[in-house]
Amino acid sequence: MTKMERQVLGADADWWRGAVIYQIYPRSYQDSNGDGIGDLKGITQRLDHIAGLGADAIWISPFFTSPMKDFGYDVSDYCDVDPMFGTLADFDALVARAHDLGLKVMIDLVLSHTSDQHPWFKESRKSRTNAKADWYVWAEPKPDGTPPNNWLSIFGGSAWQWDSRREQYYLHNFLTSQPDLNFHCDAVQEALLDVARFWLKRGVNGFRLDTINFYIADKYLRDNPPLPRELRNDSIAPGVNPYNHQLHLFDKNQPENLEFLRKFRAVLNPYGAAAVGEVGDAQRGLEIMAEYTSGGDKVQMCYPFEMLQPKRLTADLLADTFARMNAVAPDAWPCWAYSNHDTVRHITRWSLSDAAAKTYTVLLMCLRGSICLYQGEELGLPEADIAFEELQDPYGIEFWPEFKGRDGCRTPMTWVADNANGGFSDAKPWLPVKAAHLNRAVAAQDADPGSMLNHYRRALAFRAAHDALRHGDLVDLRASGDLASFCRTGTQTIYCAFNLGGTQAQARLPEGTWAAIGGDLGATAAIGGEVTLGPWGFCLMRKN
Numbered sequence: 454m455t456k457m458e459r460q461v462l463g464a465d466a467d468w469w470r471g472a473v474i475y476q477i478y479p480r481s482y483q484d485s486n487g488d489g490i491g492d493l494k495g496i497t498q499r500l501d502h503i504a505g506l507g508a509d510a511i512w513i514s515p516f517f518t519s520p521m522k523d524f525g526y527d528v529s530d531y532c533d534v535d536p537m538f539g540t541l542a543d544f545d546a547l548v549a550r551a552h553d554l555g556l557k558v559m560i561d562l563v564l565s566h567t568s569d570q571h572p573w574f575k576e577s578r579k580s581r582t583n584a585k586a587d588w589y590v591w592a593e594p595k596p597d598g599t600p601p602n603n604w605l606s607i608f609g610g611s612a613w614q615w616d617s618r619r620e621q622y623y624l625h626n627f628l629t630s631q632p633d634l635n636f637h638c639d640a641v642q643e644a645l646l647d648v649a650r651f652w653l654k655r656g657v658n659g660f661r662l663d664t665i666n667f668y669i670a671d672k673y674l675r676d677n678p679p680l681p682r683e684l685r686n687d688s689i690a691p692g693v694n695p696y697n698h699q700l701h702l703f704d705k706n707q708p709e710n711l712e713f714l715r716k717f718r719a720v721l722n723p724y725g726a727a728a729v730g731e732v733g734d735a736q737r738g739l740e741i742m743a744e745y746t747s748g749g750d751k752v753q754m755c756y757p758f759e760m761l762q763p764k765r766l767t768a769d770l771l772a773d774t775f776a777r778m779n780a781v782a783p784d785a786w787p788c789w790a791y792s793n794h795d796t797v798r799h800i801t802r803w804s805l806s807d808a809a810a811k812t813y814t815v816l817l818m819c820l821r822g823s824i825c826l827y828q829g830e831e832l833g834l835p836e837a838d839i840a841f842e843e844l845q846d847p848y849g850i851e852f853w854p855e856f857k858g859r860d861g862c863r864t865p866m867t868w869v870a871d872n873a874n875g876g877f878s879d880a881k882p883w884l885p886v887k888a889a890h891l892n893r894a895v896a897a898q899d900a901d902p903g904s905m906l907n908h909y910r911r912a913l914a915f916r917a918a919h920d921a922l923r924h925g926d927l928v929d930l931r932a933s934g935d936l937a938s939f940c941r942t943g944t945q946t947i948y949c950a951f952n953l954g955g956t957q958a959q960a961r962l963p964e965g966t967w968a969a970i971g972g973d974l975g976a977t978a979a980i981g982g983e984v985t986l987g988p989w990g991f992c993l994m995r996k997n
Contacts (some may be wrong), residue, residue, distance in 0.1 A: 468557060469659065469727035469753050470786065471923030472509040473824045473913055476661075478794045479516050479538055480524060481865045482828060484878035491865070491877070493539040497547045499868075500554055502895065506831055506906075507913030510557035512661045512729075514794055516544070520570050522630045522847065524863075526663065527568035531648040541655075548656040557658035559729070564645050565667040566631045573644075574632050578618050588641050590624035590633045591616075592674055603676045604704040605696045607689070609851050612704065626667055626704065628847060636669040642713055646720050653724045662752065665730030666741050669710045671703035678702060686735035687763060691856035697735070706734060706741060714751040729754040729788045729823070739774075743782030754823055756788040761796050765803040766813070768937035768953050775930050789817060790825035798829070798862050801836035811908050812951060812989040815974055818916040819941065819949045819993075821927035826909075828866055829890075832898060833905035836861040837887045845884060860884055867894040911973050919970075919995075921945045929963070936960055936986070946996040952986040960984050960992055967994040 483495030493516060503511060515525030516538040525535070534541055551558050567574055577585040592601040592613070600613035600622050606629075613622040614629045624633040634641050649660065677699040690696040721728060730745055730752045732738045738757030745755050759774045760766055778785065791799040791813065800810055810833055817824055839860045844850055849858015865882045867875030867890045875886045875894055891897075898904035916922045925943025935954025940963065941947045948967060950960040962982045969978035971993035977984055984992045 466722075466725045468509070468725070469729075469823060471823055471916075472557070473507065473818075473826060473916065474510045474512050474559065474729070474788070475503050475506065475508040476512045476514065476790075476793060476825055476827045478514045478828060478863055480883060481863055481877070483866065483868070484880070484882070487879045488537070489878050489880040489882045490537050492537065493534065493543040493547050497543070497550050499866075500547075500550055500556065504554040504556055506910055507917060508556065508826065510559055510658065511551060512559040512561065512825065514561045515563060515663075516560075520568055520630070522568070523628055524845075526563050527566075527570075527628065527631050528563050529568040529570040529572075531562075531645075532651045545655060552656070558656070559659040559661055559727075560652060560657050561663055562649065562652075562660045563663040564634070564648075565664045566625065566627060566633045569630045569632055573634075578616055578623070581619055581621075585640075587635055587638050590635045590670060591619060591621045592624070593621060602674050602703075603699070604670075604674075605677075605699060607694070607696050608848055609694060609696075624670060626664070633667075633670065636709070636713060637672055642716065646716060649717065649720050653720070653726055657726070658724075659721070659727035659729070662728055662730040664705075664733050665714075665745065665752070665755065666710065666732050666734055667705045668713060669707040670705065671707060673703075675703045677704060680736075684736070689733050689735045689758065691852055693852055693855040700736065701734065706737065711744065711751065714745060718751055727754070728752040729756060729825075731755075732757050734758075739778050740781050742778075742787060743785045746785045747782070754786050754788040756790055756825065760789055760791055761793065763797075763802060766791075766953070768932035768935055768951075771816075771937050771953075772930050772932035775927065787822035788825055789820055789822050790827065791817065792827040792830050792862065793825065794827065794863055795859055796862065798827075798834060798836045800833055801861075806989070807833060807905060808989045810905065811975065812953070812991055814909060814912050815915075815971070815976075815991055815993075816937075816949075816951050816953075818912045819922055819939075819947075821925070821941070827862070831906050831909040832867070832890075832893045832895065834867075834890055834893055837864040837885075837890065839864070839884070843885055864890065867891055868896060870894040870897040908974070915971060915974060919945065919947060921947050934958060948992070948994040948996070950984065950986065950992040952988065952990045955988040957988070958986045958990075960986060962994060966997040968997055969993070970995045 480491050482491045483499045484491050485494035517528045518530035518533045518535045519525045519527050548558050573585055573588050576583055577588045600611050604612040606612040608627050625631050680700040685697045732741045732755045742755040742757050745751050846858035846860045864884045865877035865886050869876035870891045898906035921941040921943040925941045928940050930939040936958040938950040948962055952958040962979050976993040977990050
């Protein structure tokens with residue numbers, strides 16, 4: 454390790470621990486050139502909003518060259534910017550401005566698959582003998598011509614697509630236009646590590662790793678076993694999708710992935726960069742997070758789907774999640790999120806009032822781990838109601854009307870309330886801005902002390918002001934009815950109690966002398982060691 458590398462690691466290597474990361478969906482953040490689609494210059498124009506919110510970092514969803522069949526998650530050039538989003542110079546300017554504002558920059562790397570328009574795949578499919586013939590997962594048909602096994606695509610149907618050029622099937626866990634790379638090929642791994650090096654040299658501080666547990670499939674292509682109906686979970690795919698009918702033992706979650714993650718971490722370390730992996734697994738998410746973040750030689754963080762599920766986060770579910778995590782991964786560092794670009798916004802998903810949403814915000818800020826906030830979450834945006842004729846998402850088009858797809862959480866950010874496009878664009882936006890979002894625009898909330906936006910600002914400031922919340926342990930988590938209580942310990946001890954229900958709840962503090970904190974967030978102070986919490990009330994106390 455060089456002197457520079459030691460300095461980077463010593464000075465700022467743990468910036469990610471306890472950080473609040475703000476996710477930007479670039480198509481929908483800000484349009485700077487009037488084509489109805491957000492872009493990198495638009496993001497740069499709005500970075501002050503994120504810095505003013507109190508976030509530590511941004512995560513930008515894919516902006517790479519792409520045919521946009523899956524809106525950038527189908528990459529055709531990992532090392533360039535799609536013209537609809539701008540240029541590499543625009544990206545460099547974005548990074549420079551973010552760093553000036555004290556924001557780290559993370560970008561979304563989609564390494565498990567590419568677009569079928571990527572030059573690698575175009576060469577691979579030409580023949581069985583070309584230089585990249587084994588860069589993708591190719592397989593012979595069964596004797597009757599059917600796919601090699603029973604693996605299913607998250608987007609519906611078989612995970613195998615016939616290719617007449619090679620007279621073989623190729624694997625696609627998502628769209629047929631998203632062929633899976635073959636991580637059993639060393640050259641593929643090295644090419645992807647070079648992609649990470651390219652962006653690190655341009656100043657990025659880390660990566661969000663899309664579908665991190667999908668990188669490697671079973672080399673023997675064994676069938677997945679069926680999953681009993683009572684164990685099915687629609688947190689990864691909608692309930693109408695047959696993907697939920699299998700226990701995904703062999704199409705993902707393979708042990709060989711650990712060695713690739715070690716290689717990836719070795720690329721990150723000299724730059725003091727961090728990675729957060731998306732663990733897409735309904736049965737073993739916490740266990741996989743433990744495997745991928747253990748030992749200090751793989752990724753720093755993973756986010757499982759426990760708080761992205763359709764079922765509202767209750768006190769019992771919170772306690773169960775942390776109990777399971779502590780059993781399998783006591784040292785793992787999670788990254789929690791309520792909403793993202795793939796799920797129904799949590800305000801709608803959990804049917805939250807503003808009072809309930811504010812309580813859940815404070816709860817999130819008090820949990821051990823890092824945090825991802827999704828654009829518009831700070832405004833309390835509900836899911837937009839998108840009509841079928843307005844849909845852009847192929848996932849929603851495939852499973853409509855039982856599943857409406859992801860467009861409802863991807864509509865443009867609303868900055869002002871006095872024009873139909875919410876200040877997002879001068880042109881017709883690629884997805885409509887709904888009236889319900891206009892009255893929650895940034896400008897409409899900015900001057901209102903009681904607004905959701907200002908509540909988020911106070912909540913992030915509260916987390917930043919208390920080291921125990923960012924870096925400390927979480928102990929004594931208990932659930933009693935709707936009441937969840939725990940302590941955060943470290944350089945200080947903070948008692949947290951949350952009433953996650955619509956009726957009154959009683960809480961009693963542990964022994965000791967305590968001082969009330971969080972009054973500006975709406976916290977109820979305990980008196981004499983006891984506190985009565987009204988519906989969606991919470992108590993925050995610091996031990997003297």
